[in-house]
Amino acid sequence: MERFFEFVLNHYIYSLALAVVTYLLIQELFDSAFKKFSTISPMLAVAKMNDSDTLIIDVREAPDFVQSHIENAINAPLSKLSESLKKLTEYKHKPVLVACQNGTRSLSAAKLLTKEGFEQVFVINGGMQSWEEDYKLPVKLGSKNKSNA
The missing domain is CATH 1.20.5 (Single alpha-helices involved in coiled-coils or other helix-helix interfaces)
Incomplete structure (x- = not known):
């Protein structure tokens, strides 16, 4: 000793x-x-989107969101997510998919969502980078679609 x-x-x-x-x-x-959310692949995210009334939250900043995003996703940048939560309360008991550019900011967003009482939070593994490049899934290009910020 x-x-x-x-x-x-x-x-x-x-x-x-x-x-x-x-x-x-x-x-x-x-x-x-002890985390209360899980990560899923983009393919499982598509299956979840097809099976239920799923909310898709893109936590990237607005310019990145406008360039390309998942169809029917809403933009709630991570920096303003806590302000947007009041508008999302109807989804507390429904599946919520969270995406960012590469999967790092969405982890922080998922922690915040579960802390606020969202029950079914799923982070898209690899984010939009994986969605577009690895899995070649469709995106909506160049539209100022649904901004919650």
Whole structure:
């Protein structure tokens, strides 16, 4: 035990780095174990859209949304999503698909939606990038369709 403390004192930067990485890994483990939303592939998202009355929220900024978006999606940029939630309360018990450019902002949006009481929140894995490039699914181009911001 004495040699352990000696090592920690002699290599405090490595010890601190180990502690930080361990903390972040444990935090990620708990976040993934207790998250109330799930990620689905674009193909499963299409199936969900076909099976039920599903809301599609695109959390990209308006210029990106105008360039291309999923048909019938509404634009609620992540920066303004909390303001848009009042208009979306009728969908709290229905499936909600969340998309962004590559799947990172939609995770934050999904956390916010589940915190606000939305029960069926699904993040499209890979976002619009995967939707368009990997799966070659159709998009609506160049239209100022439904903006909730």
